[in-house]
Amino acid sequence: MSSPITEFRRNSLVSLVERVVQATPVTDIHTHLYDPALSGLLLYGIDDLLTYHYLVAEAFRVHRIPNDRFWIMSKTEQAELVWNTLFLERSPISEACQGVLTTLHRLGLDVKKRDLPALRDWFQQWPAEAYVTRCMELANVETIYMTNSPFDDAEAPAWQHGLLRDDRFVAALRIDPLLVDWPNAVRRVARWGYEVGEGLSANTVSEVRRFLTDWTRRIEAAYLMVSLPPEFTYPGDSDTAQVLEKCVLPHCEEHGLPMALMLGVRRGVNPALGLAGDGSGRSDLCALANLCSAFPQNKFLVTVLSRENQHELCVLARKFPNLHIFGCWWFTNVPYLIDEITRLRLELLGFSFTAQHSDARVLDQILYKWDHSRRIIARVLIEKYTELVAAGWEETAAEVERDVRLLFGGAFKEFCRS
Ligand code: RAT
Ligand code: ZN
Numbered sequence: 001m002s003s004p005i006t007e008f009r010r011n012s013l014v015s016l017v018e019r020v021v022q023a024t025p026v027t028d029i030h031t032h033l034y035d036p037a038l039s040g041l042l043l044y045g046i047d048d049l050l051t052y053h054y055l056v057a058e059a060f061r062v063h064r065i066p067n068d069r070f071w072i073m074s075k076t077e078q079a080e081l082v083w084n085t086l087f088l089e090r091s092p093i094s095e096a097c098q099g100v101l102t103t104l105h106r107l108g109l110d111v112k113k114r115d116l117p118a119l120r121d122w123f124q125q126w127p128a129e130a131y132v133t134r135c136m137e138l139a140n141v142e143t144i145y146m147t148n149s150p151f152d153d154a155e156a157p158a159w160q161h162g163l164l165r166d167d168r169f170v171a172a173l174r175i176d177p178l179l180v181d182w183p184n185a186v187r188r189v190a191r192w193g194y195e196v197g198e199g200l201s202a203n204t205v206s207e208v209r210r211f212l213t214d215w216t217r218r219i220e221a222a223y224l225m226v227s228l229p230p231e232f233t234y235p236g237d238s239d240t241a242q243v244l245e246k247c248v249l250p251h252c253e254e255h256g257l258p259m260a261l262m263l264g265v266r267r268g269v270n271p272a273l274g275l276a277g278d279g280s281g282r283s284d285l286c287a288l289a290n291l292c293s294a295f296p297q298n299k300f301l302v303t304v305l306s307r308e309n310q311h312e313l314c315v316l317a318r319k320f321p322n323l324h325i326f327g328c329w330w331f332t333n334v335p336y337l338i339d340e341i342t343r344l345r346l347e348l349l350g351f352s353f354t355a356q357h358s359d360a361r362v363l364d365q366i367l368y369k370w371d372h373s374r375r376i377i378a379r380v381l382i383e384k385y386t387e388l389v390a391a392g393w394e395e396t397a398a399e400v401e402r403d404v405r406l407l408f409g410g411a412f413k414e415f416c417r418s
Pocket of ligand 2: 030031032359
């Protein structure tokens with residue numbers, strides 16, 4: 001029988017866990033941020049914060065501006081529209097709105113003045129490199145994993161010219177077009193000098209692998225990654241299943257790299273909203289089980305977009321050590337679901353998962369994304385450690401530190417090394 005925990009013991013547990021969760025540096029394993037060496041790509045500042053697509057989607061719900069008129073506005077005008085609609089005409093209650101406030105507050109700005117021009121002025125003073133350091137220190141993030149796509153014309157040429165890299169930023173090779181838009185991707189890959197055709201002949205397979213190898217080496221990718229729709233199945237005759245099986249997974253195995261699968265995104269549900277127009281759906285995780293069992297030498301980093309898939313994903317991770325779960329992705333990155341999902345994962349998997357990634361698209365967002373997640377993760381951990389104490393198990397500070405490190409990137413690194 002468990003005994004009740006004394007108030008003194010509980011208070012010291014609360015302060016220990018809160019302190020450790022704040023003090024433990026994070027490895028942010030999936031973002032859309034860029035090494036400042038990729039100049040011009042790293043977004044930061046108030047206008048980028050306000051035009052984040054999570055907020056644009058919310059603004060369109062209440063502001064009846066035609067979509068095409070919004071998209072031809074300047075970024076400053078778009079930011080003003082979002083600010084007026086979501087911050088001034090109603091209280092900024094949603095997670096994405098609160099995120100802007102937390103970010104500004106953590107930067108020491110006075111949000112209650114509601115003075116957008118003054119906020120804008122403050123951001124002008126920051127050169128990119130110094131601001132990266134400021135934000136990473138404030139958010140206590142030590143490493144940022146990027147999303148790097150050879151199919152992105154804005155970034156690919158820079159990689160080809162060679163870069164003086166910032167070692168706080170790690171590359172991840174994003175290959176969505178190859179897996180979800182094969183006929184178009186193959187034409188582009190052919191234009192870049194690889195002998196590929198639409199049919200997966202032995203020569204095409206080897207040329208796609210040469211393409212992947214070139215990019216893996218060029219950017220020193222830590223893993224490969226793709227987002228897939230709920231309809232994805234494996235095994236199968238689809239281009240996605242075939243290219244994955246014949247080209248991508250053998251490449252990952254040869255280079256000892258994990259494959260990140262982000263499952264359950266429905267692209268372009270409302271294309272007029274641009275990036276804000278994507279939706280989600282429940283995936284058939286039999287496909288994932290089949291992959292984990294058919295490719296035991298491959299490592300899969302997985303996150304799912306649908307709340308309904310979360311439990312099944314945890315059960316699968318108990319079956320397959322080559323499956324590592326990470327983060328509360330996109331529409332699940334809201335306090336209510338982070339709480340539920342973190343609890344579920346701790347209860348089914350202990351510390352063998354990565355609790356969160358930021359998915360930040362704008363540098364300053366790491367402040368709120370990690371601040372909000374840390375708060376919830378601490379709350380859940382306090383509850384769990386309280387149960388251990390009630391069962392007669394006393395945690396030392398070093399043990400709590402070890403556990404939190406695992407959740408904040410340690411388990412991910414062990415998985416990648418395994
Ligand atoms: O979270 C997001 O910003 C989405 O738009 C996606 O980028 C998603 O995270 C992805 O990586 O596909
Ligand atoms: Zn993302």
